[in-house]
Amino acid sequence: MKSNHQTKPRARKQGLVVQALPDETLVYDLDRDRAHCLNQTASLVWGRCDGRTTTKEIAHALTKSMKQPVNEQIVWLALDQLDRNHLLSEESFIPKTVAGMNRREVVRALGLTAAIAIPAVVSIVAPLPAQAATCLGQGQPCSSSPQCCSNLCSGGFCNSP
């Protein structure tokens, strides 16, 4: 087994829809039909999981981009969460001091004050919001022609042109 320092995690690419936003990254898992939200720290870690960069190098890169010292354990915590949510392509080796610990325990273990946000990957759960469908399809009830996609309301129903 490789040591932790030699682990080069790789982000999963297939079967995902990714939408980057200014403060977070949204990921939709097409295989599992689940949506996730990665906070900024988790996004930065995930973005550097290219299969060539070690966890130590990722921590260095984060330190640079966040202008705050970033402990390697933070990277491991992010990897743990990414792995649990099937966002890494290979099994990562999660140190026992991080795996299974909740965020509060990790914060305590790391002795963090609030220098950077603890990496978080959370599921997006909400009833499906309405979309903006407009004209009425064929066979749907109507009261005037302009309401129908076909522009033909006949006998109270939209007909084909």
Added chain:
Amino acid sequence: MSVRASNAALISRVLSGSWRSNANPAIAVSIRELDAVTPLVYDSGAAGLGWWRIRDTALAQTPSGELLHQAFRFLALQARIHETRIQRVLVSLRTAGIEPILIKGWSIARLYPQPGLRPYGDIDLLVRPEEHLAAARIAAADEFRDCLIDFHPGAFEVADRSIDDLLSRSQLVQCGDEEVRVLGNEDHFALLAIHLLKHGAWRPLWLCDLGLLLESMSSEFDWELCLGKNSCRSNWILSAVGLAHALLNASINDETISGRANAPAWLVASVLKNWEAPFAAAQAPHRHRAPIKSYFRRPRGFISDLTRRWPDPILATISANGTFGRRRRIRYQIQNCVQRAARLGLRDIQPA
């Protein structure tokens, strides 16, 4: 007309200027008011914009704020999924030599400051009438089962312009790896303004679209081209501009237009009335309980359902090719009823 404007007034306050990148004007809504308005903006498709308005305020931390945030995230992901679908559809159509114009949906959503603010479901494509059948055949393929594609061989909203003119003024814009043909700015505005009115302006999001376009248009924008040569349609477009200004505080930069863009009081009141329940199910014809013919056999409930069928004054004006003036709408509403009754009668006497 009695108008219970509380819900509508709240929607107006929450969505006022919601298309802007900055938080201007500052939102003045209490937590209780946000709780009341959230289901309305959520179910009318404006949840993303609702979130955008409150994102930098203490309201964002409330349960309603969190719900709007989650909706925004969902819609942002859906926007990305829709983009890939649009690209797939366009590649197939172009392979068959069909060059459609994408209207509504993505073509307006792309102009908002963030993906997910302006949701859409259908892929509406304007095609030449002679290409309609071939395009529909391509879209019926299994690979497009996940796409809601509507082909329009013409559109009521731009019926005063030829497809050749629309194509000549259209523009290509980038959607992922593909270029997408969309309407020219003037035609686009005309289409969205009339589309809003032909549906009774019940969805607040449609008025936000106009606010966005009004405030982002360049000095090159040709209003005369947008308004067209048909005086009735030009009145519709100007009335929609007046509505966006009156209800959502949209700025009109062109002085000539701001002087002409007036929404009569009855029109503003009608839209506010529709915003009291801004859901498709609450609007005609979905609010009808049963097809009118069913009452011929079982007349029970006919009278109460008949009152539900009294036409919305905005829809009646559009269906009668009327203008949005100050006069009462009763003549258009009666005309609409007569037209509908005649259509129903004609259908009955036609041989099967």
